[in-house]
Amino acid sequence: MNAKPPTSLDVARLAGVSQATVSYVLNDRPGMRISDETRARVREAADRLGYVPHAGARTLRTGRSGLVLISMEDIPYGPLAVGMLEELDRELSRRGYTLVQYGARRLRGVPAARAWAELRPVAVLAGAGKLSRQALEVLRSAGVKAVIALGNQPSPVVPSVALDHEGIGVLAAGHLIDRGCRTLAAIVPTEVGLREMGERRLAGVQRVARARGVPLTRVDLPFREESAAALADLWRAVDGVFAYNDEYAMLLMAVLGDAGLTVPGDVRVVGCDDLPLAALLRPRLTTVRLDLSAMPSTLVQRLEELIAEGQGTPYRIDPWTATLVVRESS
């Protein structure tokens, strides 16, 4: 039922100008003297026909595009990630870029790069694991000016935003030992996507426990009440738990209560994220808060530098701080 979409030729005919003039006017190409009257006539014709310049075609001619592509990753998006994406979107909008989140998350390497490149973005943000050297070549060939890797491990090929998960474990373990804990446990989630972050947080806990001579039990735990409840004997044998995050801490505190154990009397508990639920738990949850508020603006600044200067060497972008919020559970 749709007629063929109007073309710039249709606009040119209606406005009585050349197709090149239409292109100059609608794509704001510099270096051409076109009268205001002609510009107005072209714009009016485009409006009347409902003509929309084509991002692709425009990029082909001008070599510029304002799209910043971020690949959807196979990690469970928590409230923090969602909030950061929203802020990144706003920050990019303010600077004249548009954020597009690209699906098809199975893709990685060269096939991923080819798919992303078809949109001719000016910049790409993607999981470090998806960015091979060859993939990067494809992106560069397609005119992508800036690539930043995301993830738990820095990328060896491009600048990375890599959260310092070990630092979280260090903070939590240090606090528990300071509070007098002598037998620690640390939860590592078994969920895909969470496990890797759990391993890295555990590494931080291990480092501190070893340095301070405190025994540590690693607990691989699915997010299920029955699984946590089945470990009642283990919880009885420790006096401090780093619960990976606030949701696991809530799970743990529920089964500790059911088993007749008190928090912090019998077991001190520390979470991570400072979700709203942390302050609503009874006892209120001690947790590691990640301040990511500087992340979106820092990320956009780095993007603009890379766009201006071309691809940078790998370095780590670390615009965040972790602080301990001490409440009642520890």
Added chain:
Amino acid sequence: MNAKPPTSLDVARLAGVSQATVSYVLNDRPGMRISDETRARVREAADRLGYVPHAGARTLRTGRSGLVLISMEDIPYGPLAVGMLEELDRELSRRGYTLVQYGARRLRGVPAARAWAELRPVAVLAGAGKLSRQALEVLRSAGVKAVIALGNQPSPVVPSVALDHEGIGVLAAGHLIDRGCRTLAAIVPTEVGLREMGERRLAGVQRVARARGVPLTRVDLPFREESAAALADLWRAVDGVFAYNDEYAMLLMAVLGDAGLTVPGDVRVVGCDDLPLAALLRPRLTTVRLDLSAMPSTLVQRLEELIAEGQGTPYRIDPWTATLVVRESS
């Protein structure tokens, strides 16, 4: 530092064929007889140069694109919305489409449609409030085949996925009154984006309360412990609360406990969403569970119908069911 991206002309020269042949081969255009040997030569040349066909240019020629654009909306994305988006992405991938989430969320109406249209998507999913009749014309002119509205109210111009929030209120209120509640309260969040959904859930509660002769107090509440705690006298005066969602229910149960009120003895509480935290609360939370599992596949089916048949008349797509999960809090 990047050289100019390779063009199809570069590929044609290297392969010793015409630019048209390159286009036919790389864009899988039907109706041309090209030998396998030539096809292989073109593909090899494209690989060697790192040439990526341009989504935009390809769309211009073939009139087809596999992009399904969903606009990021100014609603707080809860875990349900994020999970659904991930499933939608997978479902679209299976059928050969690619989901792109488009930022710049301030845009609405014609400016939004123009921006989306530049990517030449085959389908657009966007908040009903963003889709004016004129916006729809812009999308149609740009070759968008299917448009589906999302939101709390059905769109008057295109098919809509509109969740039945009133139905949630009806379920919760009916259950509380069945359990013997004689003075109800319903929480309406004051947060932008949640308020509208809260109003519609309230409307369902009101309907049932009126029909069954039970007085109802509307409580406009920010998500803050102090605000909920300040209403202790109000909570003392009611015996059943529909708390809007599970997170508000957790907030409410924390302050009820602090005020010495028991759940469900003094006050019965019902949440909504059946988040993991619902079963972890003590007492365990009764909640309305939304089964959205059929949503992604239904949405993709409708999209494919609309793509095949052209824009449809407005109708309501309602592939979800709400059920009450009765636990200990009611």
